[in-house]
Amino acid sequence: MSAIDGLPPLRDVIATHGLSARKALGQNFLLDLNLTAKIARVAGDLSGADVLEIGPGPGGLTRGLLAEGARRVVAIEKDARCLPALAEIAEAYPGRLIVLNDDALAVDWEANLTPPRKIVANLPYNVGTELLVRWLTPKRWPPPWESLTLMFQREVADRIVAQPGGKAYGRLAVLAQWRCEVRIAMGLPPEAFTPPPKVHSAVVHLDALPAPRFEADAAILSRVVKAAFAQRRKMLRAALKGQAPDIEDRLIAAGLKPTDRAEQVPIEGFCALARVMAKP
Template structure:
């Protein structure tokens, strides 16, 4: 159990992040998709979206030089588990741990292989500036966990990915990712962050998404994933064409099945509501 909190604000007592990077000759590794957020105003804003954090155990993925880590601890998180693959930044954050009152634990590991539910007691939240190259894969892992182990997620993605998570039917970004996420959680974009706010700047803007579990998450995510993969794999085709292979696999009369669910076989997948995809899944034996 973490010990009592340290006094004061870490942002006010620790060296500036830019100084830390320069003094330790640290730089972003493109292979790991690293782009550092050094602006305290932004990291504090991200941490505030996860509030209240008093008594909450937070998993942070890819802390880098530790700006968001500082903001989470300054926002009174009971504990922050900083999961960092890069040994350089794992060591840098470990050096910060002694001044956090025992509330910071650094784990050098690939976050895709970490069982957060085992590493942290409840209540748990995940707050992270996710690496661009694996952010979507991490999100899918967390929303398909059974049972869900998190109480809230505040995640930064490329703006395009954030839009795909939160998209509504009829929007160009609407597809498989939106349906899976919105079958488990409410999701909205809290704010956008321009590329120039990062060091080094990425080629695209970013956005912060807030996800909270639904009271009754949809239970059949595996089949929902299979269905939406078939539907959106050929998104410009009508359902009567794109779902042929799915119907055959599950011994369904495709047209009768769609019509029994009140869905026009000539409809295109991007026009269906999340609930309509769920109804299709629920009627598969």
């Protein structure tokens, strides 16, 4: 592990500040600075962008983002123990790092960044999926961010990029692929982290599309998809019976088979159903 800047190796930073990872906060630290710089490069050219980072911990990815030229990084860290280590990084990169000691689920991050904005994060396992759904379902589209470059458990990453017909295909795949170009950029084994998690991880990159692939009301689509996959073993007419008394007729009007299951329906089909559901 070689340095990407003049700051101490991350193992030394962790030892100096007593930053043992806390399971309750979903913390698993990446210590290889070459690897964190590689993740930063997945996000593309950072020189003209503000970057939001969630859960920087001791600052490995933070340093990668800054070393790769991010105009400014706004890092949201809930664990106050990490603040002194992050303050040292801010001193090494004057004016380019802002650290907010706050909860990522509660803070108004958008107000702290100037467009164009990118989000790059080794997300804490316990809030990663919830944050992704929030970022994919803003009140307006295009969203306030250009791209998302996010670390997830490999199982979650596979669900984001899944295609219809498989067990991994579900709500995350529909919400992500309806409005974004998505790909798994790289995989990481457990031993890349400290402490090593029990699962493999992967970096997913999502580029926001200018407009959704198919016309649909976002709130209706989200509601229908959530209901359909909540009972994915049931036929659509049973899984969605609570959505409308004439759901079977609406499914047929959308070009769907009432006897199909949610995992068989492509994104275009769910959007067609959302348009039908929008009618009185």
